[in-house]
Amino acid sequence: MFRLTSGCWQCWLRCESEPVEPEPVKTGGGKVIRYALGPHPFGAWSKIMKNYLYHVAGLCLVATGAMADTPVLNVYTYDGFDSDWGPGPQIEAAFEETCACDLQWVAAGDGAAVLSRLRLEGDNTDADVVLGLDTNLVAAARETGLFAATDVSAEYDLPVAWEDDTFVPFDWGYFAFVANKDVEAPADFRELADSDLKIIIEDPRSSTPGLGLLMWVKAAYGDEAADIWADLADNIVTVTPGWSEAYGLFLDGESDAVLSYTTSPAYHVIAEEDDSKTSWSFAEGNYMQVEVAAKVASTDTPELADQFLAFLVTDAAQSIIPTTNWMFPAVTPETGLPEGFGDLTQPTEALLLSAEDAAAAAAPAIEEWRDALAQ
């Protein structure tokens, strides 16, 4: 039923990325474990069908002529990226000016949905590039063996050093509790837990910010994380399936604060001329999310894919990000950040677990979280 299906959509936005300790993220290189997917059950048939469709399509292309020689770059991304007001349309236009190609967005749910889809498709995928995985998904993505290394790199303006030969960061943000300015900000999680403040958070099992929060508490408190969650229980109004519901409920006054990003207030300032929102910097640091893109190993246009990844970290693309995706650009454009981004809360410390640590921590952290809150 309609209402029962909606879950898929609610989480998609705001993909976040992954944690790394304050010190440089060590990703890249190393182990590429081939994900244990067997050959696709319909592999052979699909090849035949593809050939058939190719011929049919070929006829159409001959008939229409003009498009016939334009190479197509298929980029899988999450849904919000390609919305009318997201970065997608502008980035597409800018890239197509330089590449003599046809960039086609294929938008599926959120980052986790994109990765699920890629895993289902395996080597038969049409994707050339995947854009919008976050650091929590990187380890799983790497393990599939579906991504190929690239030599694209840049002078990233990330609070952490980034070295990875496969996953190219294109934007990032800090998780933070967003609240109205007239609410007195707690200094850290303990103070928040001791207060009467009401918060709304996202579920880590269905939403990337939710998982980010879990990693945040884990990175900051380690073995004490369970106690923090137990203390926070009476502050949590509710747990939503995705960012959209949580933020919507917060705007409707259902809570004092909501788990979102330090960049969220910038939207209200820039788009709505409303400066009543702020975000809280916590003494233990704020957890980061880095969003990445990567080339798919089975792409039939590897050069074009590399060209796109390289384009992604140029000023042309990076200057589009802040006011469309409401995140920090991975490389600050020469023109600087838009007004409104300058006044944002600056966390004292950036927290991020490495992709491998985050992947290893996720399952036990979810169990710990569930047990602590289900009391």
Next chain:
Amino acid sequence: MNLPRWPGAAVVAVLLLLTLGTLAAVLWRADSFSGLGRADWAAVRFTVIQAFVSALLSVGFAIPVARALSRRRFIGRGLLITLLGAPFILPVIVAVFGLLAVFGRNGLLNEALQWLGLSKVSIYGFSGVVLAHVFFNLPLAVRMILQGWLAIPAERFRLAASLGAPVGVLLERPMLRAVLPGAFLSIFLICLTSFAVALTLGGGPKATTVELAIYQAVRLDFALDRAALLAAVQFGLTIVAATVSFWIALPEGFGSGLDREITRWDGQKAWQKIVDFGFITLAVLFLILPLMMVILRGVAGLSDLPSSVWPAIGRSLAVALTSTALCLLASLVLALRGGRAVNVASALPLAASSLVVGTGLFVLVQPWMNPAKAALPVTIVMNALMALPFALRVIEPAVNKAEADYARLSDMLGLKGWARVRIVILPRIRRPFGFGAGLAAALSMGDLGVIALFATEKQQTLPLLMYQLLGSYRNDAAAGAALVLLGLSLALFWLFDRGGRVDADA
């Protein structure tokens, strides 16, 4: 009726393919096998309990409301009955926001309490889940039970009145016994697959439903085996519930003829009238107030809507109309075939996990065509599938009645096969057919479908656009889109329902 048997068999086969077949496809793609964990079973337990309580309360509250509606006449009764159907066809998130505008921390209720100097109440938690489920399903229960009441011939009430016999024991109790199990079952099954409602209002991981566990299995862990197992548990629960319910009583149809008024000779005492209108008022407040809040919020957001709302509306209408046609065709074929197997097969979509169906369909479709191209067709098929149980429940009793009344005459005249359907059955079932069409159209209008995995290329439907707006801080515009969605859903429902009535002969 001399209809060929293959269309019915084909529809049942498609139903099984879409429900159990997709589950099998997911299982097939799984590359490891492990059982269900402790948390999974906790989710199963919570799911069953909340579904049970939600169904119990929905049905319990629906009984006095339906009785009041069946024996009182007042201006706007027809309109009220139509509006009462609105929550049922509302996209879940819209309804949740509407509910919170009334019952939330900042809602009307708490403002009133504060004004009275009382302390605020919080609905988050088990009570919130049940409240929302009652909100969604009370209208369905009222309709089904009201139908039962209106099906009691007026003469019996007259007879009971002339004998001074108690109407309750004589007429109402047997009717309720026939109707309630079906109503309870439907709502129980709907609540069984609840996801967003339970999570948003549940207040935390205590309120974990099976659907969320499936979500986690597919999306976070990519544990397709566990997702398939959980989905199988949902089907198992459905089959048990359906069997128990069929065993207690055969479900009645619901839907047609609700604007009929029956003259009653009982229940005319002043206190009974007060009680009846009290229940009607309560139901109106409970159901209509959140709707009003949706409308109020939406009106303000209409001007913020992006221009892409127009193509989205067009796409949504096209999807809704096509899936309605498909759903009605399938329902008609199944209703003509009849039988218990058909009933069980048609209950399966209620219990299907949309994520598992979507994933399974993806696995099945992907080798054959680009899933992005399949997004809209798949949405159409899925919407038709999800509306089928409801449409069938409306149409099947009507087909049975038409056959009971006119089978002999038709047989004697040699009206067989398609001619019989066209000349006799279809005109006889116009009203319920129209109602079923309205229901299916409205349901698929608000449905997001299972296209999460079927990446779309600029193919948003209206609900998807609404979620995109909500997902990019544009809450006002999202509220506007929700209002457009609500308006279109109700308009479609009204048009089809009306179309079935105009010029329909008794």
Next chain:
Amino acid sequence: MLTLDALEITQGDFRLGADMSFEAGQVTALIGPSGAGKSTLLSVVNGFFRQTSGRVLWQGKAIDDLQPDERPVATLFQDNNLFPHLTIAQNVGLALGPKLSFGSDPRVAEMLSAVGLTGMEGRKPARLSGGQQSRAALARVLLMDRPIVLLDEPFSALGPGLRTEMLDLVRSKLLTPDRCILLVTHDPDDARRSSDTVALIDDSEVAPPVPTEELFANPPERLKTYLGI
């Protein structure tokens, strides 16, 4: 001649036997208490109920294996003789085949005028009186032109005057030398007035038809009991 050859009908505890023939060119009334199986017997003849044993023959040929519409039988049921959503002309036209367009066949108008419904072609049944509805149904039976006509208390909802009128119409329009008409009734007056022969149904047996006058002049015990004399 319609022959019931060693017919045995059972349905749960109910049992009925019949072994007799009905002559063409006559109206035979079937009378008996309710529950005796009058309507069930008709159902065996028109093909809606299968007998346990024995045969039904028309002109010496068994018709048991024919579908209802293939049998040489037309029936007027107790109710639901007209489709309420079709016009009178369409209803009558269905006698010619499963197409609504037969409603405009000239024979339809002819039959309607024969039963006194000229000009009513375009009306739906709800806009006709009870008597007119019966006439319309009769017009269809006329148009079907089958050699066996079964009347299963079709006029029981009408008042006595109208009922008499309808039965007279049946005799004048429907009764031809090669047609066999069976009339189920619980009213002995109807039988006395409209039938040539009467078959009593009681005690699980159908008695062979006896000329009406003879029967009423010298009623057997069973009839006396039934009539309460």
